[in-house]
Amino acid sequence: MKEISCKLLVIGAGPGGYVCAIRAGQLGIDTVVVEAGRLGGTCLNVGCIPSKAVIHAAEEFDKVVHMAGGESPLGISLAKPAIDLGKTVAWKDRIVGRLNNGVAGLFKKAGVKSIQGWAKFRDGKTVEVETETGTQLIHAETIVIATGSASVDLPPLPFGGNVITSTQALALDRVPEKLAVVGGGYIGLELGMAFARFGSAVTVVEALDRVLPLYDAELTRPVLKRLDALGVSVMTGAKAKGMSKKGDTLVVENGNGGEVRLPADKVLVTVGRKPLTEGWGIEELALDMDGRFIRIDETCRTSMRGIYAVGDVTGEPMLAHRAMAQGEMVAEIVAGHRRTWDKRCIPAICFTDPEVVSAGLSPEEARATGVEIKTGQFPFQANGRAMTMLGEDGFVRVVARADNHLVLGIQAVGQGVSELSAAFGLAIEMGARLEDIAGTIHAHPTQGEAFLEAAMKALGHALHI
Amino acid sequence: MAEHTIKLPDVGEGVAEAELVEWHVKVGDLVREDAILAAVMTDKATVEIPSPADGEVIWLGAEVGDVVPVGSPLIRLIVEGAVADDKEADAGNASSDEAEKSAPPIEPAGEKETDKIRADVPSAETTPEAAEAVAPRRPLASTGLPRPEGEKPLASPAVRLRAREAGIDLRQLPGSGPAGRITHEDIDSFIARGAQPAARGLMPDTSVEEIKIVGLRRRIAEKMALAKSRIPHITYVEEVDVTALEELRSKLNGERKAERAKLTILPFLVRAMVKALAEQPHINARFDDEAGVIHRYGGIHIGIAAQTNAGLVVPVVHHAEARDLWDCAAEVNRLAEAAKAGTATREELTGSTITVTSLGALGGVVTTPVINHPEVAIIGVNKIMVRPVWDGTQFVPRKMMNLSSSFDHRVIDGWDAAVFIQRIKTLLETPAMIFVEG
Numbered sequence: 001m002k003e004i005s006c007k008l009l010v011i012g013a014g015p016g017g018y019v020c021a022i023r024a025g026q027l028g029i030d031t032v033v034v035e036a037g038r039l040g041g042t043c044l045n046v047g048c049i050p051s052k053a054v055i056h057a058a059e060e061f062d063k064v065v066h067m068a069g070g071e072s073p074l075g076i077s078l079a080k081p082a083i084d085l086g087k088t089v090a091w092k093d094r095i096v097g098r099l100n101n102g103v104a105g106l107f108k109k110a111g112v113k114s115i116q117g118w119a120k121f122r123d124g125k126t127v128e129v130e131t132e133t134g135t136q137l138i139h140a141e142t143i144v145i146a147t148g149s150a151s152v153d154l155p156p157l158p159f160g161g162n163v164i165t166s167t168q169a170l171a172l173d174r175v176p177e178k179l180a181v182v183g184g185g186y187i188g189l190e191l192g193m194a195f196a197r198f199g200s201a202v203t204v205v206e207a208l209d210r211v212l213p214l215y216d217a218e219l220t221r222p223v224l225k226r227l228d229a230l231g232v233s234v235m236t237g238a239k240a241k242g243m244s245k246k247g248d249t250l251v252v253e254n255g256n257g258g259e260v261r262l263p264a265d266k267v268l269v270t271v272g273r274k275p276l277t278e279g280w281g282i283e284e285l286a287l288d289m290d291g292r293f294i295r296i297d298e299t300c301r302t303s304m305r306g307i308y309a310v311g312d313v314t315g316e317p318m319l320a321h322r323a324m325a326q327g328e329m330v331a332e333i334v335a336g337h338r339r340t341w342d343k344r345c346i347p348a349i350c351f352t353d354p355e356v357v358s359a360g361l362s363p364e365e366a367r368a369t370g371v372e373i374k375t376g377q378f379p380f381q382a383n384g385r386a387m388t389m390l391g392e393d394g395f396v397r398v399v400a401r402a403d404n405h406l407v408l409g410i411q412a413v414g415q416g417v418s419e420l421s422a423a424f425g426l427a428i429e430m431g432a433r434l435e436d437i438a439g440t441i442h443a444h445p446t447q448g449e450a451f452l453e454a455a456m457k458a459l460g461h462a463l464h465i
Numbered sequence: 466m467a468e469h470t471i472k473l474p475d476v477g478e479g480v481a482e483a484e485l486v487e488w489h490v491k492v493g494d495l496v497r498e499d500a501i502l503a504a505v506m507t508d509k510a511t512v513e514i515p516s517p518a519d520g521e522v523i524w525l526g527a528e529v530g531d532v533v534p535v536g537s538p539l540i541r542l543i544v545e546g547a548v549a550d551d552k553e554a555d556a557g558n559a560s561s562d563e564a565e566k567s568a569p570p571i572e573p574a575g576e577k578e579t580d581k582i583r584a585d586v587p588s589a590e591t592t593p594e595a596a597e598a599v600a601p602r603r604p605l606a607s608t609g610l611p612r613p614e615g616e617k618p619l620a621s622p623a624v625r626l627r628a629r630e631a632g633i634d635l636r637q638l639p640g641s642g643p644a645g646r647i648t649h650e651d652i653d654s655f656i657a658r659g660a661q662p663a664a665r666g667l668m669p670d671t672s673v674e675e676i677k678i679v680g681l682r683r684r685i686a687e688k689m690a691l692a693k694s695r696i697p698h699i700t701y702v703e704e705v706d707v708t709a710l711e712e713l714r715s716k717l718n719g720e721r722k723a724e725r726a727k728l729t730i731l732p733f734l735v736r737a738m739v740k741a742l743a744e745q746p747h748i749n750a751r752f753d754d755e756a757g758v759i760h761r762y763g764g765i766h767i768g769i770a771a772q773t774n775a776g777l778v779v780p781v782v783h784h785a786e787a788r789d790l791w792d793c794a795a796e797v798n799r800l801a802e803a804a805k806a807g808t809a810t811r812e813e814l815t816g817s818t819i820t821v822t823s824l825g826a827l828g829g830v831v832t833t834p835v836i837n838h839p840e841v842a843i844i845g846v847n848k849i850m851v852r853p854v855w856d857g858t859q860f861v862p863r864k865m866m867n868l869s870s871s872f873d874h875r876v877i878d879g880w881d882a883a884v885f886i887q888r889i890k891t892l893l894e895t896p897a898m899i900f901v902e903g
Contacts, residue, residue: 342629435643
């Protein structure tokens with residue numbers, strides 16, 4: 001058995017782990033990172049990046065389909081397009097491959113040693129890694145757990161056959177004629193809408209009474225409208241009971257207790273993700289847990305000295321950018337810097353059509369903290385740039401304290417609003433007041449002007465409405 | 466367009482002047498008819514001055530804290546349309562030039578500062594007077610205001626990082642920026658002041674805040690100084706066994722009709738005072754020491770000192786001699802509510818001939834009440850405590866309450882004071898006597 005020692009060992013090379021390792025390397029820390037799969041984790045291999053590639057392809061295809069149908073107000077017409085999903089997926093895989101290599105390159109540049117294999121704790125300072133070439137023993141002063149999360153399955157719908165995960169959905173070589181999506185959260189809707197745009201007949205089955213339950217109804221209304229326009233049928237209050245014997249029909253119990261049979265070529269199950277806390281020897285460490293997650297403090301320390309945890313394994317929101325910020329912070333702490341988790345907001349984006357962005361508190365959450373609030377909402381219907389992009393659905397909404405106008409939250413729904421998340425996050429992190437936003441020149445003509453106008457609206461003097 | 470001058474109206478009978486306690490408008494504001502322009506305070510009541518017309522404020526005639534004679538110009542408005550005829554309009558233009566000349570000094574930087582501060586940190590705006598008074602003297606740029614407890618410090622990521630690396634706990638810094646945001650300059654000045662890193666614990670606070678005394682607080686200050694400098698107080702403390710009274714009170718409360726106010730100790734005391742004062746009418750009086758005359762009143766008008774958010778006020782139970790116990794209770798309650806809500810009228814706040822002061826559960830063991838000038842006596846109620854009392858053979862637990870009372874020694878002798886309080890003690894200890902006629 002080979003043995004090595006290092007100062008910092010990072011388990012998992014997803015966004016939390018690889019950022020932690022790169023930053024640690026930059027800071028001159030002797031760092032080793034262990035990854036069982038490909039570098040980049042869920043985000044880069046089977047999550048954020050590939051899904052956005054496929055969603056983009058779907059969007060482009062949808063556009064040309066409409067042009068071919070002679071429906072384009074832009075006056076463009078063309079012959080009926082076709083989609084070769086196999087090629088789309090190959091293109092997506094090339095992007096992923098480039099990014100995998102990118103992470104490897106960054107490790108090299110930062111002087112981080114990367115080992116492929118499955119890590120297992122022997123004790124709080126020692127990890128065994130099963131590699132292709134045998135077992136490797138690693139002794140480390142400090143260990144960062146960044147094992148991430150995995151898709152949850154539904155007991156009546158075990159994955160296999162036509163019941164697929166989001167990962168498999170992103171690797172299909174043919175567009176399914178009929179697609180059932182079980183779970184109306186952001187992953188289900190993003191992929192469901194993408195396949196609807198590729199031409200699938202999509203049905204979304206959600207157990208709760210509405211889809212995208214994490215966002216308020218006002219924010220999701222434009223998405224529901226678009227689902228309707230795409231012909232996606234949405235069953236809420238409905239439970240998936242299992243597949244038919246032949247495996248080509250999904251059996252659903254609707255809200256009234258009646259049984260509905262949905263013929264489906266593929267059934268995509270997106271009912272959530274669970275932290276990966278099994279199979280790597282957590283039991284050797286007896287770490288304190290916080291529900292399903294590993295309990296951490298404001299410096300990402302676990303209950304065991306010298307062991308940190310970052311990313312999805314530590315709690316909600318399970319988002320790559322939260323993991324990255326944690327990973328960076330932990331690397332700096334290990335290097336002896338004083339750091340603590342003091343972020344004011346973690347923006348969240350839903351790449352549906354139209355896109356939904358939320359940073360900070362919703363009006364309801366803000367009210368629940370006991371402060372008086374004011375809100376300002378500006379519709380894209382009154383935004384020139386949105387009109388020129390056929391994207392008039394949606395709005396930007398600003399939530400601020402009524403007494404000192406401190407911005408508490410910013411939400412938006414609309415075509416391409418994901419890019420506005422940078423401005424939203426910056427405003428909240430800087431402690432902006434409504435007057436700060438209203439006093440910043442926003443370039444014309446852009447959708448960002450709706451952000452300016454929403455702040456002005458909250459102040460009682462929006463100009464273009 | 467015409468100019469309209471609003472003068473300080475006659476705000477109460479016999480009132481020659483009033484103190485301006487709050488501006489609701491500033492120069493440049495557009496106001497609607499009946500909008501409140503300002504608040505002035507007479508003896509004790511606050512009166513709001515409404516706008517007689519729609520218009521724009523162009524001049525303010527006083528600053529908060531100024532005492533303004535009745536009839537003197539307070540505000541000038543530019544009024545649209547037909548309020549004034551041509552001639553008046555001309556006159557208006559002329560004086561409006563004048564107003565422009567005089568406007569700048571009357572719209573001091575402080576005024577604007579005040580507005581800014583109000584927008585920035587309204588949480589500190591507990592009373593409008595305080596905010597008005599503090600603002601001009603405390604430029605926020607250098608000090609900032611304290612954050613309400615439990616609120617997270619607001620700072621940009623760069624400021625947070627710098628503080629973290631310097632070992633500064635941002636919770637200890639006031640934020641001078643908008644909405645109390647902590648800036649790089651705040652950290653500079655914190656360090657320049659020789660701030661110890663937060664971890665070292667306690668730190669001296671060398672700040673001094675100037676607060677202009679205006680409004681009710683000024684009235685209270687003047688009144689107290691007057692009473693204490695003019696009146697040689699004699700304070701007499703006696704303990705009263707209220708066991709029987711408390712028993713009676715709880716029985717009466719238990720059986721009272723739903724619409725009746727709950728009885729406190731006060732209505733009993735009021736009735737006992739009425740009875741005792743019938744025998745010693747010279748204690749129910751006002752002493753005009755300048756004229757050398759005592760006004761002895763037939764009616765017994767008992768002032769009840771009440772704490773409000775703005776400060777101490779004394780609403781008056783008029784003609785206590787003509788009110789029964791329940792009526793006294795209802796009136797005391799009503800006045801207390803009105804005083805707290807700030808809706809007590811001038812009449813309800815004046816005309817007392819003797820005063821009662823009670824701090825309820827905070828009543829302490831002994832107080833030295835200050836006479837409500839120009840009255841000659843005040844009775845202070847201390848808290849009720851169960852104390853061991855020697856009954857001749859053993860200690861027994863009794864509900865005991867002290868009365869701390871002050872008298873104007875110029876006109877009330879110690880003997881009379883003692884007799885008066887002993888009489889009240891007797892009445893309260895055997896409460897049935899309060900209700901026996903004759």
